Amino acid sequence: MRPRPSRAQIVAGLLCALLGFAAATQVRQVERADFSELRQDELIEVLDRLNSEAELLEEQNATLEGERDRLQANRNDDEAAQQAARARAEVQGILAGTLPVEGPGITLTWRDPEGQLTAPMAYLLVDELRNAGAEAISVGDVRITASSYFADDGSGHLIADGQALASPCEWRAIGDPATLQTALGIPGGVLATLRTLGGSSDVTVHESLAIDAVKRLEPLEHAAAIE
Amino acid sequence: MIALLGLLVGVAVGLATQTDVPAFLAPYLPIAVVAAIDALAGATRALLDGIFDDKVFVVSFVSNVLVAATLVFLGDQLGVGSQLSTAVIVVLGIRIFSNAASIRRKLFKA
Numbered sequence: 131m132r133p134r135p136s137r138a139q140i141v142a143g144l145l146c147a148l149l150g151f152a153a154a155t156q157v158r159q160v161e162r163a164d165f166s167e168l169r170q171d172e173l174i175e176v177l178d179r180l181n182s183e184a185e186l187l188e189e190q191n192a193t194l195e196g197e198r199d200r201l202q203a204n205r206n207d208d209e210a211a212q213q214a215a216r217a218r219a220e221v222q223g224i225l226a227g228t229l230p231v232e233g234p235g236i237t238l239t240w241r242d243p244e245g246q247l248t249a250p251m252a253y254l255l256v257d258e259l260r261n262a263g264a265e266a267i268s269v270g271d272v273r274i275t276a277s278s279y280f281a282d283d284g285s286g287h288l289i290a291d292g293q294a295l296a297s298p299c300e301w302r303a304i305g306d307p308a309t310l311q312t313a314l315g316i317p318g319g320v321l322a323t324l325r326t327l328g329g330s331s332d333v334t335v336h337e338s339l340a341i342d343a344v345k346r347l348e349p350l351e352h353a354a355a356i357e
Numbered sequence: 358m359i360a361l362l363g364l365l366v367g368v369a370v371g372l373a374t375q376t377d378v379p380a381f382l383a384p385y386l387p388i389a390v391v392a393a394i395d396a397l398a399g400a401t402r403a404l405l406d407g408i409f410d411d412k413v414f415v416v417s418f419v420s421n422v423l424v425a426a427t428l429v430f431l432g433d434q435l436g437v438g439s440q441l442s443t444a445v446i447v448v449l450g451i452r453i454f455s456n457a458a459s460i461r462r463k464l465f466k467a
Binding site (some may be wrong): 148 | 359360362363364365366367368369370371372375376379383384386387390393394410411412414415418433435436438439
């Protein structure tokens with residue numbers, strides 16, 4: 131009952147098939163949209179936008195890089211300053227007697243059974259050691275510093291920084307051992323005086339000697355550094 | 358009937374095969390498709406009016422597509438490609454709407 135389709139009908143069917151095919155293909159293409167879809171002027175627009183964006187980002191990049199370099203330089207400065215401060219703190223800690231120290235030095239054992247050792251003699255001994263280049267000195271458990279003092283308690287005992295020193299007591303000094311030994315042995319020195327008073331002393335040289343006694347710093351009440 | 362069948366077959370083939378649109382066709386294909394849809398709408402209206410003719414449909418289809426593609430090509434050459442394709446789409450859209458309105462009046466008497 132179906133009439134034979136005319137040629138025009140077949141062509142129309144083919145055209146419709148072509149339309150369907152083209153439409154479906156186009157839909158697929160749009161789904162995968164990329165730059166190949168775009169027209170020349172649209173592409174130029176996109177390019178312009180990307181260029182200005184890139185410029186902006188470049189600027190931002192330069193700014194951030196400068197900031198980074200500045201921060202890095204600051205950090206290097208900080209590190210150097212910190213190192214210097216650490217070295218300074220060490221030296222000052224040794225000088226102020228707040229740090230335990232070690233190095234070559236001598237020990238001096240002082241025997242004074244009759245209690246003849248007086249504060250002025252102890253002071254002289256410290257002086258002799260300092261003159262011979264001692265960088266750190268201790269007697270018994272007391273670290274001797276610039277603010278140390280000696281006193282007699284009236285019953286033949288010597289007091290150093292408030293601590294009574296029993297005989298025999300041991301002095302430690304860190305410095306050039308040979309110089310220190312020579313300085314202590316000079317005629318008319320403190321040790322010679324001690325001998326004439328009936329005491330005795332031994333000096334021992336050490337390659338490496340430790341002074342563990344430290345001084346506790348009291349907060350300063352009156353003096354302040356001038357900035 | 359053959360036309361409808363062809364349309365369905367075409368869509369099925371287009372969806373099934375992952376065909377890439379050649380670069381030189383890329384700007385024209387969407388316009389061509391819209392033009393073809395316009396031709397289809399006009400043919401449907403003629404069918405309902407009882408004045409449908411196969412030859413007229415084929416000629417109008419092909420000429421619609423060619424004119425639309427040529428306009429876009431011309432626009433591209435003149436540097437007003439995107440504006441001109443918008444214009445073509447607008448005109449074709451209006452025609453599709455008016456044809457659809459006629460079809461609606463025929464089918465629903467409203």
